[in-house]
Amino acid sequence: MIDDRQFNRRGFLKSGASLVGLAAAGSLLPLSAARAAPLTVGFIYVGAKDDFGYNQAHAEGAAALKAIEGVTLVEEENVPETVDVQKTMESMINFDGASLIFPTSFGYFDPHILAMAPKYPDVRFQHAGGMWSADKHPMNVGSYFGYIGMGQYLNGIAAGHATKTKKIGFVAAKPIPQVLLNINSFLLGARSVDPTITCQVIFTGEWSMAVKEAEAVNALADQGADVVTCHVDGPKVVMETGAGRGMFLCGYHASQASLAPDKYLTGAEWNWAQVYTEMVNTTLSGGTIPNFVRGGLAQGFIKMSPLGPAVSAEARTQFEATQAEIMKGGFAAIKGPLKDNKGNVIATEGQSFAEDDVALESMDYLVEGVVGSIS
Amino acid sequence: MRRSEAVALPLLALIAGLAAFGVFLLLLGKSPIDFYGYVYQAGFGSAFSWENTLSRAAPLLLAALCVAIPARLGLVVIGGEGAIVLGGVAAGVTGASFPGLGLGGIALMAVAGALTGALWIGAVGWMRVRRGVNETISSLLMAYIAIALMNHFVESVFRDPASLNKPSTAPLEEAYRLADMPGMAVHWGLGIGLVACIVSYIVMERTTWGFAARIVGGNVRAAQIQGLPTGRLILGFTALAGSFAGLAGMVEVSAVHGSANGSLAAGYGYTGILIAFLARHNALAIIPVAVLLAGFEASSGLVQRRLDLPDATMLVLQGLVFVAILVSETLVGRFRLFKPETWVRA
Numbered sequence A: 001m002i003d004d005r006q007f008n009r010r011g012f013l014k015s016g017a018s019l020v021g022l023a024a025a026g027s028l029l030p031l032s033a034a035r036a037a038p039l040t041v042g043f044i045y046v047g048a049k050d051d052f053g054y055n056q057a058h059a060e061g062a063a064a065l066k067a068i069e070g071v072t073l074v075e076e077e078n079v080p081e082t083v084d085v086q087k088t089m090e091s092m093i094n095f096d097g098a099s100l101i102f103p104t105s106f107g108y109f110d111p112h113i114l115a116m117a118p119k120y121p122d123v124r125f126q127h128a129g130g131m132w133s134a135d136k137h138p139m140n141v142g143s144y145f146g147y148i149g150m151g152q153y154l155n156g157i158a159a160g161h162a163t164k165t166k167k168i169g170f171v172a173a174k175p176i177p178q179v180l181l182n183i184n185s186f187l188l189g190a191r192s193v194d195p196t197i198t199c200q201v202i203f204t205g206e207w208s209m210a211v212k213e214a215e216a217v218n219a220l221a222d223q224g225a226d227v228v229t230c231h232v233d234g235p236k237v238v239m240e241t242g243a244g245r246g247m248f249l250c251g252y253h254a255s256q257a258s259l260a261p262d263k264y265l266t267g268a269e270w271n272w273a274q275v276y277t278e279m280v281n282t283t284l285s286g287g288t289i290p291n292f293v294r295g296g297l298a299q300g301f302i303k304m305s306p307l308g309p310a311v312s313a314e315a316r317t318q319f320e321a322t323q324a325e326i327m328k329g330g331f332a333a334i335k336g337p338l339k340d341n342k343g344n345v346i347a348t349e350g351q352s353f354a355e356d357d358v359a360l361e362s363m364d365y366l367v368e369g370v371v372g373s374i375s
Numbered sequence B: 001m002r003r004s005e006a007v008a009l010p011l012l013a014l015i016a017g018l019a020a021f022g023v024f025l026l027l028l029g030k031s032p033i034d035f036y037g038y039v040y041q042a043g044f045g046s047a048f049s050w051e052n053t054l055s056r057a058a059p060l061l062l063a064a065l066c067v068a069i070p071a072r073l074g075l076v077v078i079g080g081e082g083a084i085v086l087g088g089v090a091a092g093v094t095g096a097s098f099p100g101l102g103l104g105g106i107a108l109m110a111v112a113g114a115l116t117g118a119l120w121i122g123a124v125g126w127m128r129v130r131r132g133v134n135e136t137i138s139s140l141l142m143a144y145i146a147i148a149l150m151n152h153f154v155e156s157v158f159r160d161p162a163s164l165n166k167p168s169t170a171p172l173e174e175a176y177r178l179a180d181m182p183g184m185a186v187h188w189g190l191g192i193g194l195v196a197c198i199v200s201y202i203v204m205e206r207t208t209w210g211f212a213a214r215i216v217g218g219n220v221r222a223a224q225i226q227g228l229p230t231g232r233l234i235l236g237f238t239a240l241a242g243s244f245a246g247l248a249g250m251v252e253v254s255a256v257h258g259s260a261n262g263s264l265a266a267g268y269g270y271t272g273i274l275i276a277f278l279a280r281h282n283a284l285a286i287i288p289v290a291v292l293l294a295g296f297e298a299s300s301g302l303v304q305r306r307l308d309l310p311d312a313t314m315l316v317l318q319g320l321v322f323v324a325i326l327v328s329e330t331l332v333g334r335f336r337l338f339k340p341e342t343w344v345r346a
Helices: A009-018 A054-067 A083-096 A106-116 A149-162 A177-191 A210-222 A236-244 A272-284 A313-327 A358-362 B002-027 B032-044 B047-072 B080-097 B103-131 B135-157 B189-206 B208-218 B220-225 B230-257 B268-278 B286-307 B312-329
Strands: A039-044 A071-076 A100-103 A124-128 A141-146 A167-172 A198-203 A227-231 A248-253 A264-270 A292-295 A302-304 A345-347
Touching: A039 A054, A039 A083, A039 A272, A054 A071, A054 A248, A054 A264, A054 A272, A071 A083, A071 B286, A083 A100, A083 A106, A083 B032, A083 B047, A083 B286, A100 A106, A100 A272, A106 A124, A106 A141, A141 A272, A149 A167, A149 A177, A149 A227, A149 A248, A149 A264, A149 A302, A149 A313, A167 A177, A167 A210, A177 A198, A177 A227, A177 A358, A198 A210, A210 A227, A210 A236, A227 A236, A236 A248, B002 B032, B002 B312, B032 B047, B032 B286, B047 B080, B047 B103, B047 B189, B047 B208, B047 B230, B047 B268, B047 B286, B080 B103, B080 B135, B080 B230, B080 B268, B103 B135, B103 B230, B189 B208, B189 B230, B189 B286, B208 B220, B208 B230, B220 B230, B230 B268, B268 B286, B268 B312, B286 B312
Parallel strands: A039 A071, A039 A100, A100 A124, A124 A141, A141 A292, A167 A198, A167 A227, A227 A248, A248 A264
Antiparallel strands: A264 A302
16 A cells, blocks of 8 residues: 555545544645656656556556655555546656656557657656567657566465365456456466366456456456456456455466455565666666566566465475475466367477567467356 | 426536535645636646647547447447547557558548548447347447457557557658647647537437437437338447548557557547437537547646645546436436526416
8 A cells, every 4th residue: 555645535525425523724835846857757657556457556556666765756546547647748848857757558559659659758668567678669758567467476385375166266357468468367276286277257348447357356256266467457346256256366467365365365566666776777877768678577577475384384385395396587477289179289298488478479378277258 | 487497407517516525624734715717827828838738638529429429329339448448559650551642641541540430430339239239238348349459450560660669650740740730739639629519519419310319319209110220320320430430540540659659549539428318419519528538638738736735636536426427317307497487487
């Protein structure tokens, strides 16, 4: 959680409804508050900063920047992927003097960042998602991303040890490559424990739709799945519904341990604090952030939630051994012999796709053992 | 004087709503003076602020017309969002399928978007006329269907295989992108919206069709007794309303996104409801109301950043203004100031 916010949305609406308590009139700020910091950094989120998920992970990373001398942080949440985000970027540049902007939603890149970058050549735009390419995009745009599929592989190991029914579940937003890689990695992690495990996947079709996510978890539980993870923007509903049905939980994006500490096994988290601190320090020291940055567990781009109390000693041993293996770099979750769930060969004996293999970025299959369909 | 009442009452209500929100801010320990200062600065205080506000107002003009026009026939259509997203998909697919036509291509996209929207909201009107289905419920439910259809179309049938992690239709060529209007960084969607509002005003207030429509809105039975084709009027005007929403989708695709994708469902159809009601379904009044609400939204970011208020702040403000204006409707005709005929007796 971001603990230095004075108000959150819910509390604000609540106090609006009751209108209780007298408070002193606020101090009169001058309208154009002079900000004499050497670097103003802007963060834009597509959802709420405290969504227990994608946006919170970025907001936690942004909060780490406040500790850096000379950095002013400006943020805006719930900004849709329309002309709104273009104007928010311009507003941060014009009114706050932001010269480094992190529009964090995947959908902000094309066309919105690409529309603003040529107009403000002195501003650096950093986008999470890894879409920048040198021959197509401006040099004041950069992209970064992490191999979080490895985190889902480790989630799968914890899940594989915890499941009694040998059925695990995955609530997914859309059948796009990043999500498919997570689903496949989760199952393959579990199958490294017991090759008879299957994973049922349910696509909700939306990045953020609480009702469908809750329905999906209930459907998974009804079908006998006893561990659940997800790839949606805010995993809160999945975790709470799953805990209510007595399922074990593997987190995603940020730590959801506080929602159900007894049921939470571990989680694949972004570690944006380290990434952002490094990027800002590079900028402050006069350097240029590389346009194309990626990393995994080894580079500190992602991290795992601490193992929960429900994780057995045996599970812990395998989890830690595999984590150490991944830390060496070049680990491959997708390796032969492997078929997809329609019987097509994905990888032959000896063939493997390491975490940084670009072939994984156009994944269009679910591996054998995943119950579900893309189309 | 009646006319001045129609302007003065909503204005007073607006001021009352802003004042009530000021009290709310004081209770939270924030300065209303700062707040409205920032709203002015970021919404209306500079050339950039105006560009920001007008860019946000552009789609709202067309979206509000989709509510205001049926309302004149006594129909509460709240599902314009559905026509917007499907109009956007139709425009995106049309543009990608017929390359190299220059301005003709843009016109073709506009026709495709408007036609799709007209069919979608026209279907709401048809169900009302032929089957007696409540148009409020059906239009809202059809909006959910429309969004599901849009997702299906852009993720499977019409998906550009190159759009991996953000499923979209094939990108439009540069000639099919609506440019900015001369002298400002606001796309032509604003001009289209303004023209649509003015044309709608003339149609509704200055033509026999509009007159007939308003009679249907006043009393359907009376209209039928007069021999008016109520069914055809409802069909025609719901289709017209839908065509504006479909056109809004086309503008979003052509001017902003460059292809049709899930970002089209941005909620403009729902903001349009608020604007149409605040404008009392008067097509001309939609223009200032849309600009005002867009200005609030344009300043939302600066307010968040400078006063450390959450984004819901602007929703609270909009809600208070909305309620104040609704309450003011009950005061119509109660002020002697606006009734000169009573002045003598006083």
